[in-house]
Amino acid sequence: MQEIPCAASGRQPVWPTALARTWPIALGYVPVGMAYGVLAGKAGLGALNVLAMSLLVYAGSSQLVAVGLFSAGASGLSIVATTLAVNLRHLLFSAAMAPLLRGWRKRELAAFAFGLTDESFALHAARFGRGDRDKGLTLAINVAAQAAWVAGTALGVALGDILGDGRAFALDFALPGMFLALLAGQLTGRSHVAAAVAGAALSLGAASCGFSGFGTLGAGLCGAALGLGVERWTNARQPS
Template structure:
């Protein structure tokens, strides 16, 4: 299979390749999306609003945070500010991806950015690193990933009454489990390991002190700095 920044193959070939690469993400998104659908329904949101959030917002952890705040009676402004803080890590994503997407048109960048998540970012970073920059495949992966999240949300809405509290089934464990699998495939040297460990340590400290939003951004920067420092030291 040839790799380039343009479409390289028949549509069915592109979709098959995209489905194969998206499958690990989908296996995590469906159960976590179900957990979100169940919890959002229990918080008092109507089915259409629950689905609309997955279609228009599409930010897994931020959606779960927003639902929790809504259930607690928080104001709309506080929900917006909190979810903004939770999603600040996308600043790091954009800094990492921008050089790789320099030839894309603005409407393509908008479509890519709207559907970019933590998991798809990790997948694309690994793909681009090995030269797989096919534009059609990239956008197809994002679309399939969101479709799996929306499917999980719909299932959660449908079976919410039967499941009760979705957390009792540990559906939310699928997301960190998927992150571990994605991370393991990218640890290719001492600097990568150092960045992962430092980022994890800073993130845990931030979470313990109630700063999970801004703390995640700081942990990402600290991990990147640590990895860079280790790479510079080993290259001497």
């Protein structure tokens, strides 16, 4: 498949290029955003509050967890603490991206960090690895991805009575399925495969023991460490 020229080359304007790069993410965000909108509406949140959460929080798994806790009558403090634990993996994203964003101003970094999700991280990591680090395109991709999420949320609010809880349409599988597809494109060597397999296995093990937040963070760190070890071992075996 032919690569879309990056906006920095001048052959493609920023927004059409961003939309072309983002459509695989949008295919996952719209249905899962619909599922969130349906569940949030059934939990008793008003339409404006449901949309405001997608605009101001913009964290799919945390939003779904927060809705479940709200529906169960949990306190505000427990909702904040739980969603914070769920999103601890963003510390790993930040550590991976920080060396690639040197020279960005603080407000640009803040805008980028707000729009960074699991899926956009995978997309940006692949782009940056190819040398495509155009700042305008990077931010435009984040905006386009969030627009898809908000659009899905709005559809879920509007069609809540028709969709039920969304499970009959497999809406709850769209997001992890799409993320796995993005991840598969980055498994280009033994170290990547080792990190992905180890991180996934440890994360699943931690989740089964009830440690989904800190467990995911620890699993990611262990997977990255194993991947680094495999890469160094592979390089050491190559003839000089």
